[in-house]
Amino acid sequence: MLPSDAVALRDRVFAELSSRLPEDEFKAWFDPGKIHLTASGASACELHVRNVFMAEHYERNYRKTLEDVLASVAQGPVRLAIRVNGEAGRHPAEHVEARAEQLAETRNPDPPGPFAQPVSSTPRPGLVLNPNYTFENFVVGISNRLAHAAAMSVAQSPGAAYNPLFLHGSVGLGKTHLLQAICHEILKQNPRLNIVYQSCEEFVNDYIASVQQMQQLEAFRAKMRAVDILLIDDIHFLAGKEGSQEEFFHTFNTLHNASKQIILCSDSPPKDIPTLEDRLVTRFSWGLVARVDTPTFETRVAILKRKAEARGTPFPEDVYFFIAQNIESNIRELEGAVTKVAAYASLLARPIDLDVAREALRDALEVASAPVSIPDVQAVVCRKLGVKTAELQSKSRTKSISRARQIGIYLARTMTNASQTDIGNAFGGRDHSTVSYAIDTVKDQIGHDPSYRSFLEALADEIRKSKL
Structure with missing residues (x-):
């Protein structure tokens, strides 16, 4: 039976979730200020969230986990309903349909008169976006799931979800793609919004140019502080630039106080950007700081x-x-x-x-990387599959040895520079056709059995680690 007291229910469920989820993910998606959990019966529960996007996100990513935790708390099955605040009774799919209708009305409003002009959905001059950098083209994995979900949330509800949103990670991991995907999505929903997307270097150069021509300084400030959405790439470029930091501090405050959305990207989290003023470090951490890791x-x-x-x-x-x-x-x-x-x-x-x-x-x-040799492959395969190198090279056709031999041949082919002839010789003098058959057999099983593929990936990782 679920606790009837909402606070007791929340505390027990959240305590269990905090032990199951990564810390940053738990903090981002299970903030008591953003979601509300209530028991609607002895074996029924409702999760109330703020908007349609969040309802879809919890439905897709956390329903199973939540149901498992609730079942543990209640010591029996629990029915979970995910609701958008103020719209109880709807399933998340209904919210999506309703949201789509609202967006269609927003994008295609009835013209107020015979001479009304259609709203353009193309980006305004000065906003240069890569047409391929959209959410649809972004590949989501465990290394970027939090950053992607937060970016989508911001795009759906600018100024309401996470403000600021601070993305950080090494070069080439997709941070710029997410920034531009946010721009594309917001422009689809509301083309009238004033979006400024630029690198931090551009911000600094524009500020310096305006200072050198004092009559331009107020125009620069008016431009930067009148935006609806501000996206700055490589914000770490502010490091060591006291005047630019001062200017950005006031720009940030003006926009944040007006509930305008701010999205920042860096190669480091705020606290690790050298010589960044403490007041900016604090403000950059007000919303959500999400890391983008190397893809798995x-x-x-x-x-x-x-x-x-x-x-x-x-x-x-x-x-x-x-x-x-x-x-x-x-x-x-x-x-x-x-x-x-x-x-x-x-x-x-x-x-x-x-x-x-x-x-x-x-x-x-x-x-x-350091080169991998056939003996490197054979050593790991033998250790993990419980066979001996001599058995790999023998004429034995027992199932376990044949399986290990085929895997060894395949990994030798994909991880070394050896020719098929060299591989055949290393595995007991096998001819070219036998080596090809082993490779094709493993490839076929990879295509049909995800668990087998994962097993081979683990073996390959073990081989690479052996070379470190």
């Missing part, structure tokens, strides 16, 4: 697929696997790898396969 293997594979398919040149599955295994740093390098492999194959009039990928990326892979 699964996310890298998804990104590669998205980029290759967008070019109209999808790659074989083992090529995605090979690239994702060897390029781990950032999304830009993954995009560059897709372009390079596709161009290399096209120029040589060859089909895209593992050999083409290996040749096209040879220089990049030599710099990327």
Whole structure:
């Protein structure tokens, strides 16, 4: 049975959730000031949230977790309903339909008179956006899920969800993509909003130019403090620039006090930006600080697929696997790898396969990591699968040894520079056709069995770690 007291229910549920979720994720999505949990019966509960986006987010990402926790608290199954405040009784899908109708009315209002002009949905002059940097084209994974969800929330409810939204992470992980996706989404919903999106360097240069021509300073301030949405990329560029920090401090205060949305990006969290004034560090942390991490293997594979398919040149599955295994740093390098492999194959009039990928990326892979050898692969495979190297090289066809041998051959092919002949020799003098059969067998199972694929990814990670 659920506690009837709302505070007791919340405390027990939130205590359990805090132990199941990463700390930053828990703080971002289970703030008592933003959501409200109530028991609507002995085995029924309602989660009240502020808007349609949040209802959809909890429905998609947290329903199962919440139901499990509630069942633990009640010691039995619990029915969970997710409601938008003031609209009890609707399912989140109904909210989405209602929201779509509202947006359609906003985008296509009835003209007030015969000479009314349609509202343009194209960005205004001065707002330069990459048309590919949209939410639809952003690949979501565990490394960027919080940042993506927060960006969508801000785009749906500017000034209401997280203000400011501060995104940070290394170069090439998708922060700029999210900034521009916010711009695109807001422009679709309300093209009349005044959006300023620029790099911090541009802000500093514009400020310096206005100071040098004093009559321009007030015009600069009027422009920056009259916006509805302010997005600044690379805000860490403010470091060491006292005058620019002072100016941005007052711009920030003016916009925040007027509930105008502010979104900032940096390569570091606010507290780690050197020589940034404490008052700015504090203000940058008022809303939500979300980190964008290096994409996981699964996310890298998804990104590669998205980029290759967008070019109209999808790659074989083992090529995605090979690239994702060897390029781990950032999304830009993954995009560059897709372009390079596709161009290399096209120029040589060859089909895209593992050999083409290996040749096209040879220089990049030599710099990327220490080389993996066939014995490195065999050592890890034997340790993890409980066989001996001599058994891999033997004529034995027992199921366990054959399976280990096929996996070893496949990983040797994807992780080393060895030819199929060299691999065959290292595995007991197997001929070319036997090596090809082993590789094809593993590739086929990867395509049909996600758990098998995850197992191979773990093996590959273990092999790479052995080289550190």
